[in-house]
Every structure is written in structure tokens, then in C-alpha cells.
Amino acid sequence: MSVNNDNKNEHPGHQITYQGYSHGFKLRVLADVENGLLSINQAAIKYQIGRSTIQKWMNKFGLQDKKLREMGGRSPKEEIKRLQKKILELETQNSILETAIDIIEEEFNVDVKKKYLPESLKNTLRNIKKK
Numbered sequence: 001m002s003v004n005n006d007n008k009n010e011h012p013g014h015q016i017t018y019q020g021y022s023h024g025f026k027l028r029v030l031a032d033v034e035n036g037l038l039s040i041n042q043a044a045i046k047y048q049i050g051r052s053t054i055q056k057w058m059n060k061f062g063l064q065d066k067k068l069r070e071m072g073g074r075s076p077k078e079e080i081k082r083l084q085k086k087i088l089e090l091e092t093q094n095s096i097l098e099t100a101i102d103i104i105e106e107e108f109n110v111d112v113k114k115k116y117l118p119e120s121l122k123n124t125l126r127n128i129k130k131k
Helices: 023-034 040-047 051-061 064-070 076-108 119-130
Strands: none
């Protein structure tokens, strides 16, 4: 296999072996792509290697397929957006439930929540909630 070695010294640790690129270099490129730091096209330009080479490395060494299956086929950015939306929904739901409990306790003069805290801690928590 003949490899053009003109600009390869720009990236430290990018030693060419008789098989092509070092294993460490392949993993570094894959880490950049899989963590979303670079697209495959950007990595190909940055490291001066072919896109198909990166694709082959991803199939052989990459964890992207496993990660995508774990995330239901979504990209990391899509998964982050989905989780942020879920957090907002849960915070809204929690706020609604807390309000409903407060209304029930006031209207019916009943403790809906089991409160095991001493009165001094209850007052402290009330003061914190008011802020």
C-alpha cells in the first residue's frame, strides 16, 4: 500500500505503518467524529484522509452504531434536545402537582404530604420556597 507522506507530519503521533495509519491515530479521528467535534467531511479535510477511510474505521473500530441504538437512532444533539424537553415537561408537571397538593391542603385542612420534618425545618423550607 502506497501512502503519500507529504503533509502527514502536521499531526503528532500520526506515524504511518506498513498497514497505513497507526491505531492511535484512527481512534483519535474516530473520537473527534463520534463526539460530534467534527463531521466526517471535516475530519477528512483536517487529517487529510479520505471520507471512505473514516467510514471503514467507524465500521471496524467505532462505537457510533452502538450509541445510536442506545439513543433510539438519534444523534447526540437530538438526544440532548429530547432530554432537555423532557426535563422541562417534568418540572412543569411537578410544579402543577405541588400546586394541586397545596390547594387541597388549604381547602380541606388536611396534610396530603407525609411530613416527617420537625417544625423548625418545615419553616426553613417554607422560607426557602418563598425566595
